[in-house]
Amino acid sequence: MTVHHGWYLLAFRSELTDEITPLAVGPRRLIALREGDRVRVLDANCPHRGAHLGYGGRREGDCLVCPFHGKRIGLGDPSKHWSVAEHRVLEWGDALFVRLSDDPDGDRGFERSVQGWAEEYPLVAAVSLPVDVPSEYVVENAFDPDHFKAVHGVPGNRGMATRDGEHGELVIEGEFLMQTSPWQDARTLEEIRWEAVRTGRVRWDFKPRFHAQAFSPNVVVTEFGPAETRQVIVTGSVPTEDGGCVARVAIGVREDQRGALPALLGGSGKALAEDKVVWEHLDHTMTPRYDARDEPVLAFRRFCADFCADFPGGRDDR
Structure with missing residues (x-):
């Protein structure tokens, strides 16, 4: 299993049930620590003997008291004899993002982009779902144009070309070809379908813009729709130790x-x-036979290769 550095949609606020919540990214054990409206994310392993500070640890001033031997563990303070590392956190509406690794290339413009989106498009938690698949497959979906029709019934799309973004993020953009907005009421949708049956002609009157930016192998932000009704859809995945992941989606609208x-x-x-x-x-054992339509997927795979984790437990080639 490979755990990448870079940004993760680590949790929704509703999943942080206590002052100290145990979390994980693959084998990397973490805790989320509530401080009023603020959330901090730190490594969970006590540096003394490896006890998990999220199970029985308690806050005491600027430290956590370890449940195993009662040692006071500093919070991201390397000047203390015992301390755990703290990670960069971004909070956007209901979503909590964390960045693993201090690699200066790991941000890929995400913090600046979130500042531009957050006020106008506050995120609302949509779904959190365990999935038995390596985590990068979740974000890869945004770079797989043909799956939108085969899996989700989108009539068609065009463009859907990838490019490098200004800050090293991976961008794909194009447009969907649809008869009308999928958010129309059921009666309107039925009338449009019957018109197509009667006339034998399908009119693509709704051509929403699709613009997705992957900031890491585990976070992609998609702007969908015309400017006046644009939605922001954030898709993330967090690997689990069993080789699967938890997929999360959050939605932002004006x-x-x-x-x-x-x-x-x-x-x-x-x-x-x-x-x-x-x-x-x-079947992950077969050798894929890619064709020209898979180029965006291959671009995403190349993008992922730049994020191999450099922390202990980040790579496991079992």
Whole structure:
């Protein structure tokens, strides 16, 4: 199993149930520590004997008291004899992001981009789903144009070309070809379908822009739709020690588009469930036979290769 450095959508706020919440990225054990409205993320292993500070540890001033031997463990303070490392955190609406590794290339413009999105598009948690597939497959979906039709029933798309972003993120952009917005009411959708049946002609009156940016192998932010009704969809994945992952999706809309949010949240859950069926029945032992339509997928695989973890337990080639 490979655990990449870079950004992760580590958890939703609703998943942080206590002052100290145990979390993990693959074999990397972490804790989330609430401090009022702020959340800090630190390594969970006590440096004395390896006890997990998220199970029985307690806050005492600027330290955590280890549940095994009662030692006071500093919080990201290397001047202390016993201390655990602290990681960079971004909070965006309901979503908590963490960046593993201090590699200066690891950000890929994510913090600056979030500043541009966060106020206008506050994130709402949509779905959190365990999936038995390596975590990078979740974000790869944004770079797989053909799966949108085969798995999710999108009539078509065009463009869908990749390029490097200004800060080293990977970008794919194009447009979907649809008869109307999927967020129309059911009656309108049925009328449009019957018109196509009667006339024998399909009109692609809705051509939403698709613009996705992968900032790490485990976080992609997609802007979808025309400018006046644009949605921001954040998809993330966190590897689990068994080789699978937890996939999460969060949705951001402007205040004047809040009425579309229930349909967007429900649609995200449906789409992720459809993907899960395919992911969990892949044969990872076969040698893929790629064709020209797979070039965006291959671009994403090359992007992932720049994020091999450089911390203990980050790579396991079993």
